[in-house]
Amino acid sequence: MYLMNCDLGLRAGLAAALLLLCAGLAGCQATALPQTPGTEPPAAAAAPAQVEVVAAELRSWPGVVRVQGSLLADEHAVVGTKVAGRVHQVHVDLGSRVAAGDLLATLEPEDFDLRVRQAESQLEQTRVKLGLKPEEDEEQLDRKQIPEVVREEALLNQARANLKRAESLTPNNVITAEELDQYRAELEVAEARYRLALNAVEEQIALIGVRWAELALAQQARVDAELHAPFAGRVQQRHVAPGTYVQVGAPILSLVQTDPLRFRAGVPERQAARLQEGQAATIHIEGLPAPLKGAVSRISPALDLSNRSLCVEIDVANPGGGLHVGLFAEAEIVVEPDAQAVSIPASAVRDFAGVEKVWLVERDEASERVIASGRRDGEWVEVRSGLSAGQTVVRQAQEGLTGPVVVLQSSAAAAAGKS
Incomplete structure (x- = not known):
């Protein structure tokens, strides 16, 4: 019985001691809570940032179409030949500079020279038939002096004389009517032959004109065998090489001005x-x-x-x-040309992830403002939307900060004040 009472007393003492210990620990924690290790006291409010500002202004920004x-x-021009022939020489190459009239290429000249000589010979042959000398002009030729015409004119005169003589003998019945008709027929034949001789002369004169034209064509073909630049420029492409046979109009060179x-x-x-x-x-x-x-x-x-x-x-x-x-x-x-647009310095624009922003300053408070910029001209940027003329922004975008700011006098304003 005594031992039981002692045990109960010991347990009650231990419980009381445990309660006192817990109460002490709780009091210590409540006292130390505001100064828990790792927790800093609230910082004092930050001072306003000092920034330089600039006002958006209307500047000359001519309206353009891009x-x-x-x-x-x-x-x-793709330069080709007017005549067919074999290429003798190409005088230029890729990139060559040429002036108007410069020689570009030539065809072999032998065939063209032969055609010129042939045309000259045919012309001379036709002139000889008319008895023309080299220095005489066929247009000034007296048609009646051509030997064929002279002969036919003499026969015509003889036929006229014979008819006249026969008519004078008719009253005396010296010749018969049949003989008189024969003389008249001979006169008509002589007149026809005379006209035919004159026409033959005209035909020969016309043929001389044909021969002159043939000679001119042969000479022109000889000239066309040399290809010249139609304008000043440079050779863009060369299409042929010496020895190539080209047809009329075949491309030789491409020329650009x-x-x-x-x-x-x-x-x-x-x-x-x-x-x-x-x-x-x-x-x-x-x-x-x-x-x-x-x-x-x-x-x-x-x-x-x-x-x-x-x-x-x-x-x-x-x-x-x-x-x-x-x-x-x-x-x-x-x-x-006289258009204007709102403009700000390029340094005032901040580009982040494709979005352009500025720091707008109103009543000493800075805030972000999204803008859409346009053209750039040196240090200035055209503002298409987001700002109006007269609004103030931070000159250096990297200095911007949301919240109160202290506006410093800009360098431009300071210079204006001193002046």
Whole structure:
């Protein structure tokens, strides 16, 4: 009994001690909770960022139409022969520069020389028949002095005399009526032969004209055996080699005129009405350090129905030949020279993941604003949407931060204040 009482007392003491220990631990944790290790006290509020701002302003941004196209030759010709023959020599090659009239190729001349001599001989033969000397002109020839005509005229005069004599003897019945009819028939035959002789002379004179034409054709064929450049340019392609027999019209060389060149492009139908000849244009070609200047030279009177575009051409000077036919190019055609647009410095625009933003400052508060930019001209960017003229943005986009800001005086404003 005594031992049981002792055990109960011991257990009660242990329980009381355990309760006191738990209460002490709970008190310690409650006291130390605000300063738990690893937990920092709240930081003090950040100071406003100091930024330089700039106001969006209206600047001159002429309205343009952008097109893409290619540089084409001002003239392009596949030069062929007017006569058939065998190629004797080709005087130029790929890329050769030629002036108008330069010799490009020649055909073998022997056959052409023979035809010229043949035509000359036939002409001389015809002239000899008429008794013409080399220095005499057939048009000044007296037809009645031709031997054949002289002979027929003499026979005609004799027939007339015979008839007249017979008619004088008729009253005396010296000749019969049959003999008189014979004399009259002889006169008619003599007159016909005389007219025939005159016609033969005219025929020979006409034949001389034919021989002259044949000689001229033979001489022209001899000239055409030499192929000359129709205009100044460069050889784009050579089609034949010496020894090749070519027919009439067969291509010998392809020639292009490279100064000036023509920039040709198709303008979309919705922009076609804004174009006019003479409008200024800027042409950009990859690889050139500076764009080319020009003006709209030609506009097609009709749209291409296959793609609903209007063909325009701009002449491009190429005195040194540095530009090549076929180069791809982009052009900006100024259609509204006096147009203006909202503009900001390029440094004020931040591009992230394809989205362009600026830091808009209003009442000393900066906030992000999404914009749509357009053309760029040096340090300035055209703003098509998202900003209005007079609104203020942070000049350096990387300095922007959402929240309060302290606006510093811009360098431009400071310069204006000093002045």
